[in-house]
Amino acid sequence: KRGFGRCTMQASIDIRNGLLTREEGFALIREYDPQRPEALDYYLKITGQSEEEFYEAMKKNRVPALKNVKLPIIQKRHKNAERILPFPQQLIRKHKKQSIIAKV
Secondary structure, three states: OOOOOHHHHHHHHHHHOOOOOHHHHHHHHHHHOOEOOOHHHHHHHHHOOOHHHHHHHHHHOOOHHHOOOOOOOEOOOOOOOOOOOOHHHHHHHHHHHHHHHHHO
């Protein structure tokens, strides 16, 4: 990560639009931005990288102000409510279901 996650982006928009206070935005950012994304497992699988190699590469590409800052990475407390698969996996699953139905 480069120190600016999805939650930071969305909280910034919501603060500017008057939907959150600045303090509420910071609380959300501290809770959600450091969470390890579920999609990382798929990325590691298709790239063949280990998790350690991935984080080392991310560390090398950080903005200069964050080069020596230890950014926390925490496990999610709960899984995503909906499991969203990468598009190629969606196609494979769809065609497997269709071939099973065609055989019946």
